[in-house]
Amino acid sequence: MIYWRLLQESIRFAIHALVVNKLRTLLSLLGITIGIYAIIMIYSVVDSLEYTVRKSVAGLGEKVVYVQKWNWGPEEGSETYAWWKYFNRPEPSYKEYKALEGKVPSAEHIAFTYSKPATLRYYNNQASNTPIIAVTHNYLDIWDYVVQDGRYFSELESQAGRPVCVLGFAVADGLFPNEDPIGKEVRALGRKFKVIGIFESQGDDLFGNSTDENVYIPVAYARKIFPDNVSGSAILAKAKTEEGIAPMIDELRATLRGLRRLKPGDADSFSFNRMSMVTQALDGVFLIIKLAGIVIGGFSILVGGFGIANIMFVSVRERTSQIGIQKALGARNNFILLQFLVESVVLCLIGGIIGLILVYLSLLVASNLIDFYIFLSIQNIIRAIVISVVIGLVSGIFPAYFASQMQPVDAIRSGQ
Secondary structure, eight states: OHHHHHHHHHHHHHHHHHHHTHHHHHHHHHHHHHHHHHHHHHHHHHHHHHHHHHHHHHHHOTTEEEEESSOSSOOTTOSSOOHHHHHTOOOOOHHHHHHHTTSOTTEEEEEEEEEEEEEEEETTEEEEEEEEEEEOTTHHHHSOOOEEEEOOOOHHHHHHTOSEEEEOHHHHHHHOSSSOOTTOEEEETTEEEEEEEEEOOOOBOTTSOBGGGOEEEEHHHHHHHSOTTSTTOEEEEEESSSTTHHHHHHHHHHHHHHHTTOOTTSOOSSEEEOHHHHHHHHHHHHHHHHHHHHHHHHHHHHHHHHHHHHHHHHHHHHTHHHHHHHHHTTOOHHHHHHHHHHHHHHHHHHHHHHHHHHHHHHHHHHHHHSSSOOOOOHHHHHHHHHHHHHHHHHHHHHHHHHHHTOOHHHHHHHTO
16 A cells, blocks of 8 residues: 555555656656657557558468569578579470479479560450460469369369460450459450469569459460470479478479489579568668667667656755655655656656657558558557656666655755
């Protein structure tokens, strides 16, 4: 009960100090508010960006390995992108895909895909430079795409190479604004394709690309109208488990090297790309941004901490006689210490809460102005509160200790 009363009294003293000395308190809290705002704002933006990246990676396949001609970045241990090493490599082919089927025990599914841009037409409506994605039947086993209307290719349609297609959401919406696309025919690459399905909207991926703007056709039909060794072809392999990715890559490498008749000393003429390569490269960027936020906000908090310490010393001097009377009536040192320490923490918490409110309002405005999901997480709210409490304790400990060590007679005399 005594400590509860002390807490209530300290909070009342803190509020009284705020009301009585508005300008002084505002200037003292400004550093804490700006510091918390800077740190939590940067953390929120980075966390939101990281969330978007992780979500994009999950959508692009965490257990999926892309066998391609080009590497997505510099090789491990190198800072230079050796494009000249990849330039003369052959593109992965449909023949290699067929040879890999059934020869990679660690793979749950293997698919082949390549693309060619074309203009898609339906009467007077057209979609220019639309990627026509040729895929094998098990492509949908690797990706979590949802068919919103209609259906995906049947295995018979895929193997027989029927002229059918599944449209991305944006393509369907653009070509068929006022009618149902299912069963209609569109023209592309000098051929007619029957629309049998529409994929659910996926939105933009990590690189700003959208599957909503693609058209998907069976590989067996695509090979009749354009070759499968065009730029950008890829073999996709999905591991059965996260732990099975490394063995799967070893199995893919051994089989492909045999297919391409590479000697033991020859370098690979293909690359294994994974979305984790992108996130690992971005992890360092996220860390640097967070550290920059800590440094920027840290200076503001340091200034704010000195401001809180200053206001607490002023508060001790103003209440010297009151401290003397409390000690004369039997108040112990730790009672006085805790009283001023709680007051310091309350002042810092007020600054931290104001900073959090400003962060929330800023993120709310930013989310409405730009097409990017930014959020204030519970973790960052807790982080702001903890930082505020720690600054309050550090800033208030010396003034509180100074007050607790006063002698009753001296305190009463100096306060008169």
